[in-house]
């Protein structure tokens with residue numbers, strides 16, 4: 001069964017990797033870390049090891065077992081391009097996305113340079129697939145904007161920005177070659193504020209060049225109270241999705257078993 005999610009811009013999450021480490025100010029109140037650390041030491045729980053980085057080969061083939069098309073957020077609890085994830089495993093994740101092509105995948109990273117380099121090399125086939133969307137997180141000018149340049153330099157068929165948590169006015173955003181922009185404020189304990197004019201500026205820039213715009217949330221300590229309306233409007237635009245046929249159950253199961261067998265051999269997380 002798919003891992004359903006409350007994230008507004010996707011249907012399901014898929015985590016063939018768990019855990020991560022902080023890299024920039026957007027990570028300060030990482031939801032995934034907060035969630036994972038609650039279960040550190042709980043025997044048998046998926047997050048028994050807290051937020052420590054590790055691959056999860058038994059989850060690798062999961063999308064092949066889902067027989068209805070979904071939008072799938074890849075590694076909501078990690079970062080596929082973390083330096084500790086072996087390239088061979090990243091390639092296996094990409095191969096599953098190419099095989100289970102009736103879904104739409106949303107791959108989001110803060111390690112944009114590694115993503116760019118791999119999309120030019122071993123992930124070239126996946127880069128060209130329109131059902132796989134490649135995105136970077138953008139929280140501020142210093143760390144976030146350079147990630148957009150990396151994304152634009154990658155040979156991806158569909159590129160997107162997740163501007164969340166938006167921590168300051170970003171000024172002019174380079175939108176050439178970008179197919180989708182998501183904006184959101186931080187939520188949960190200690191949430192940093194987001195100003196309306198910062199969001200309006202991004203919306204106007206998207207509308208000026210016809211880039212679909214999705215306003216996810218205002219956020220805040222109690223995000224439910226603040227909703228996702230911007231000047232009285234809800235913005236829920238997406239890029240156009242590709243519809244590919246679903247493989248037969250027999251072929252899907254055979255393929256899933258092959259991926260799982262391959263993944264269980266010789267996979268090690270680098271220290």
Ligand code: SF4
Nearest residue numbers: 020021022027030078
């Ligand atoms: S990159 Fe993402 S998952 Fe990793 S620590 Fe930062 S916010 Fe959390």
